[in-house]
Amino acid sequence: MSFADDFIREVKKQSSRGRCLHYESSVRCDKIVSAHSIQRSGQLAHIAENGHVYRLNSDFSTLKKNNGKPMMRKVGLNRASAFAGFCGTHDNELFAPIDNFPLRPDAQQVALYAYRSLCREYFVKENAVRALPNLVNNHNLSPSAKDMLTACYEGNTIGFNNLKYHKGQYDQALLSKNYSDFAYTIFTSNSPCALQLSGLLHPDYDFTGGHLQTLGTEEPALDLITFFTAPIENGWSFSFAWHVSSSSTCEKFLGSLAAAVHSGVKLKDALLRLSIVCENHALRISWWDALPPDSKAALQERMLAFYPYNQFYLAAGFEGIADWSFEHVHTTLQPVRLG
Numbered sequence: 466m467s468f469a470d471d472f473i474r475e476v477k478k479q480s481s482r483g484r485c486l487h488y489e490s491s492v493r494c495d496k497i498v499s500a501h502s503i504q505r506s507g508q509l510a511h512i513a514e515n516g517h518v519y520r521l522n523s524d525f526s527t528l529k530k531n532n533g534k535p536m537m538r539k540v541g542l543n544r545a546s547a548f549a550g551f552c553g554t555h556d557n558e559l560f561a562p563i564d565n566f567p568l569r570p571d572a573q574q575v576a577l578y579a580y581r582s583l584c585r586e587y588f589v590k591e592n593a594v595r596a597l598p599n600l601v602n603n604h605n606l607s608p609s610a611k612d613m614l615t616a617c618y619e620g621n622t623i624g625f626n627n628l629k630y631h632k633g634q635y636d637q638a639l640l641s642k643n644y645s646d647f648a649y650t651i652f653t654s655n656s657p658c659a660l661q662l663s664g665l666l667h668p669d670y671d672f673t674g675g676h677l678q679t680l681g682t683e684e685p686a687l688d689l690i691t692f693f694t695a696p697i698e699n700g701w702s703f704s705f706a707w708h709v710s711s712s713s714t715c716e717k718f719l720g721s722l723a724a725a726v727h728s729g730v731k732l733k734d735a736l737l738r739l740s741i742v743c744e745n746h747a748l749r750i751s752w753w754d755a756l757p758p759d760s761k762a763a764l765q766e767r768m769l770a771f772y773p774y775n776q777f778y779l780a781a782g783f784e785g786i787a788d789w790s791f792e793h794v795h796t797t798l799q800p801v802r803l804g
């Protein structure tokens with residue numbers, strides 16, 4: 466059997482291995498559901514056309530079929546962004562305040578969105594860490610491919626250990642209902658929305674190209690920020706949220722965004738630059754189809770690029786593509802003097 470077949474089978478096996486990542490999971494979590502990391506009714510339905518959204522598909526089977534090129538693929542709402550990471554009971558109970566109500570925002574809702582972003586990434590990283598050792602030993606691999614997979618395994622292991630640390634912090638905060646352990650900055654919009662996403666980042670460079678922390682190190686755990694779109698009463702929002710244990714880096718990260726906007730950078734452009742490095746996204750089909758070919762090509766190239774990006778990846782580029790705007794900001798940050 467070829468390596469590609471092995472790879473596809475192994476990744477599918479890990480992704481379908483359901484487990485409950487709830488902070489109180491136990492043997493009673495026996496009915497694992499396909500949980501949406503991007504809400505189905507409030508978020509995906511908001512951008513869906515005929516029940517479908519676009520996702521950039523660069524999984525191995527797509528690349529194999531398409532001469533190594535990724536494809537923007539129409540995905541039905543039930544399949545987009547779903548992952549087998551919670552049992553039905555915990556999924557329903559825990560996320561009711563965000564699945565049944567628009568973001569007001571309140572601290573509990575923000576904590577839940579952040580937790581869902583974290584758990585989804587935890588699920589994906591854990592799958593990679595489990596799948597890769599089984600692949601490294603495939604005898605069809607060339608020595609260089611073996612080295613690449615080994616490096617990939619080591620990188621994912623560091624990433625997963627980082628996430629385990631943060632999940633411990635999030636679990637503890639949610640278990641004790643200490644929602645004020647989460648800080649946030651939320652931009653609200655009532656213009657049409659073209660994308661939905663839920664992701665996270667260990668910020669390495671900020672929105673002006675300044676260095677924040679060095680990736681690829683095991684100790685100490687790198688600071689972590691989550692970001693996500695969410696429905697609000699009359700529109701949608703783009704939000705950042707983090708546990709206060711990561712405030713040192715996250716406050717600088719958001720401070721740089723404020724400084725960039727103050728110096729003339731458009732907020733919508735800066736947020737688009739961040740959005741396109743988040744692989745857990747969904748796009749409005751007509752928005753993407755109407756983009757000029759060179760914009761599409763540039764966006765796809767960035768979506769597929771691997772870390773590390775250059776230090777200005779959030780500071781410049783992709784201007785004028787985003788057609789949404791933001792009206793208000795809600796934040797737990799103290800106002801800071803710019804410049």
Ligand SMILES: [Zn+2]
Pocket residue numbers: 485486487489490491493494551552553554555556
């Ligand atoms: Zn459960």
